[in-house]
Amino acid sequence: xxxxxxxxxxxxxxxxxxxxxxxxxxxxxxxxxxxxxxxxxxxxxxxxxxxxxxxxxxxxxxxxxxxxxxxxxxxxxxxxxxxxxxxxxxxxxxxxxxxxxxxxxxxxxxxxxxxxxxxxxxxxxxxxxxxxxxxxxxxxxxxxxxxxxxxxxxxxxxxxxxxxxxxxxxxxxxxxxxxxxxxxxxxxxxxxxxxxxxxxxxxxxxxxxxxxxxxxxxxxxxxxxxxxxxxxxxxxxxxxxxxxxxxxxxxxxxxxxxxxxxxxxxxx
Numbered sequence: 001x002x003x004x005x006x007x008x009x010x011x012x013x014x015x016x017x018x019x020x021x022x023x024x025x026x027x028x029x030x031x032x033x034x035x036x037x038x039x040x041x042x043x044x045x046x047x048x049x050x051x052x053x054x055x056x057x058x059x060x061x062x063x064x065x066x067x068x069x070x071x072x073x074x075x076x077x078x079x080x081x082x083x084x085x086x087x088x089x090x091x092x093x094x095x096x097x098x099x100x101x102x103x104x105x106x107x108x109x110x111x112x113x114x115x116x117x118x119x120x121x122x123x124x125x126x127x128x129x130x131x132x133x134x135x136x137x138x139x140x141x142x143x144x145x146x147x148x149x150x151x152x153x154x155x156x157x158x159x160x161x162x163x164x165x166x167x168x169x170x171x172x173x174x175x176x177x178x179x180x181x182x183x184x185x186x187x188x189x190x191x192x193x194x195x196x197x198x199x200x201x202x203x204x205x206x207x208x209x210x211x212x213x214x215x216x217x218x219x220x221x222x223x224x225x226x227x228x229x230x231x232x233x234x235x236x237x238x239x240x241x242x243x244x245x246x247x248x249x250x251x252x253x254x255x256x257x258x259x260x261x262x263x264x265x266x267x268x
Contacts, residue, residue: 025117032121036095037128050091050129054083054137062145073148077228078201080141081160084133085167085221086192092126092171093184100175119260123168130164151231155241159227162248166220169255176262195221200229220251 040046061079065072138157141147149156170191178184198208198216205216216222227244234241 028117029120029124032118033124033128036122036125040095040125040129046091046095047129050087051133051136053087054080054133055140057083058137058141058145062141069146069148072145073232075201076141076145076147077149077156077232078199078225080137080147080156081163081224081228082196082199082201082221084130084137084160084164085170085224086188087133088126088130088164088167089171089174089192090185090188092122092168093175093178093187094171094181096122096172096175097178097181097184101180115260119172119256122172123165123256126168127165130161130168134160134164149232150235151233151237155231155237156228159224159231159245159248162245162252163221163224166224166248166252166255169252169259173255173259173262176259195219198222199225201225220248223247 058076058080061076062072134157138153138160142149142153142156174187174191175184178187194215198205198212198219199221200216205213205222208216223244227241227248230238230241230244
């Protein structure tokens with residue numbers, strides 16, 4: 001399929017095909033983000049899933065360990081980052097796929113709109129929701145559920161936000177390889193579950209088999225959990241925390257770039 005826009009017929013003959021923009025443009029990206037947010041505004045179930053489910057899961061977790069608050073302290077911070085990643089992955093992958101299967105994506109890419117503008121616009125829109133989601137979940141965990149952290153809650157919020165953005169990037173990326181919403185959901189066991197098992201949530205990564213430990217060293221969720229644990233143990237921002245945060249942010253940017261490269265107009 002041609003990557004240029006269809007020509008339009010005028011009184012003087014065929015018009016010149018619209019060339020594909022080669023660089024990101026702020027106005028095009030902002031317009032895309034505005035359109036996505038306008039659509040989401042009319043979908044309260046999706047908004048509720050993105051914003052409320054992580055909070056509900058944290059409340060449930062707190063009272064599961066009601067008789068052992070230290071257990072909640074030890075894993076609550078890690079899950080504060082994992083829950084937003086999972087929900088943003090699901091919502092973003094399904095929403096992007098729906099745009100493609102409905103033909104909206106093809107119509108948008110027929111305009112002077114680059115794939116980078118489209119992906120960046122989606123990331124900006126879902127990133128705005130990720131800020132709200134992460135702020136609510138962090139505030140709930142620290143000030144209402146009594147999550148005991150030694151470091152600054154703002155650092156917890158930073159890692160939670162980076163995790164949500166990573167989930168958005170992963171969702172945009174895998175949506176290119178799914179032909180239906182059901183297939184998009186099926187990517188979750190392949191993309192999310194291995195990271196969940198190997199991130200150090202259930203046992204320290206140093207206690208794993210050397211092969212699994214090596215695999216965990218290249219998975220971004222491992223550094224998200226490590227960053228949360230740094231906030232739990234240290235009052236100040238440590239070098240390890242900065243490293244972990246940069247790795248998670250770098251992975252999000254890398255996956256967004258791959259998502260722009262693999263984006264397809266329509267489902268085959």
